[in-house]
Amino acid sequence: MSRTLAEVAAEASTCTRCRLAESRTQVVFGVGNPDADLLFIGEAPGFHEDKQGEPFVGAAGQLLTQMLGGIGLRREDVYIANVLRCRPPGNRDPLPDEIESCTPWLIETISIVQPVVVVTLGNFATKFVLNTNRGITSMRGGVFGWHGRKVIPTFHPAAILHGGGEKSRQFVDLQDDFALIRATLDAAARPEPIGSPAAPPLLAATAQDEQLELF
Numbered sequence: 001m002s003r004t005l006a007e008v009a010a011e012a013s014t015c016t017r018c019r020l021a022e023s024r025t026q027v028v029f030g031v032g033n034p035d036a037d038l039l040f041i042g043e044a045p046g047f048h049e050d051k052q053g054e055p056f057v058g059a060a061g062q063l064l065t066q067m068l069g070g071i072g073l074r075r076e077d078v079y080i081a082n083v084l085r086c087r088p089p090g091n092r093d094p095l096p097d098e099i100e101s102c103t104p105w106l107i108e109t110i111s112i113v114q115p116v117v118v119v120t121l122g123n124f125a126t127k128f129v130l131n132t133n134r135g136i137t138s139m140r141g142g143v144f145g146w147h148g149r150k151v152i153p154t155f156h157p158a159a160i161l162h163g164g165g166e167k168s169r170q171f172v173d174l175q176d177d178f179a180l181i182r183a184t185l186d187a188a189a190r191p192e193p194i195g196s197p198a199a200p201p202l203l204a205a206t207a208q209d210e211q212l213e214l215f
Ligand code: SF4
Pocket: 012, 015, 016, 017, 018, 019, 020, 021, 027, 084, 085, 086, 098, 101, 102, 105
């Protein structure tokens, strides 16, 4: 019998599988609706997330909430997680062994939430989930097949804020991507459960940039 997200989060709260356990304030497991159709994956907790124990709570989080509102969704309607659950010191990039150690938490999260659409926020999450070397600028605007789900890469909200905010070209792209998320959700049929005996291992052999037809 599979565990609940709360049970998994409780176990993860004391995780010491990688060195980030030594410098974190707390584990930032994830937040939102455990039965969400839409799941966001960012990179790792930042300063505010590490202090408050919730992903996307700073200015980038406010922008994400604003974008969700623009397509008729609230934060509590979706699930929000990161590739890493502990803050890397100084917000440095995650290291390969840290990702390997933390991946089981993400796999179990996705297996429980069973989202229809996964949105990867920024370069890091996109390269990790889709197993690609392509950058976010070339990946965004597309819909990619992934374990019977659809993955939509878009810019990380923090990158928008650092790159000129709502006056930037990237913000227009972000709006387009959220319109695509809404259209994809509306059109998607509910897929077979991830983790069923017939399903391939999650994240073990991801789609190789299999771009689907756009709507
Ligand atoms: S980053 Fe992930 S694997 Fe490392 S200590 Fe935190 S929860 Fe555990």
